[in-house]
Amino acid sequence: MHGKLFDKERLGYCYQCGKCSSGCDINRLDPSFQPHRFLHLISMGAGARLLKDEGIWKCTTCFACSERCPQGIRVTEILWLARAMAVASGFVPDLVANQRDALLRTGRLIPVDNRKRERAGLPQIQEEPSLAARIFEMVRKH
């Protein structure tokens, strides 16, 4: 299935209408985020550049672009795959890597800020392996 996502013949159906970008909420917040340009890069054979583009990590995978594409191109899944390929190639932005590590360590994306809690007069919360972290560990062993 993944091979077909980057299938040149399929991507050739993209005629750069921009509907994917114009319906994207992230594009509204950050006009430099333009999914149709990612498609253009891939169809020009420059997909490797896409893997190094931190912009691919801004996508919320809401599927609005895929629903809007008149050519039935699965834009969301293409960005999803680009991220997987970026990870496999070692291109992971620090913020994403930190969140991944925190998730594996504690089961949470964002670590507890005990200094902030102290300032608010709240009791400390000890970081300890959560159920999620133990599940990750079990999965890793299998």
Ligand code: SF4
């Ligand atoms: S909506 Fe579809 S055809 Fe239009 S630019 Fe985006 S991917 Fe290409």
Ligand code: SF4
């Ligand atoms: S899936 Fe990603 S690129 Fe597509 S509309 Fe949603 S945020 Fe934008």
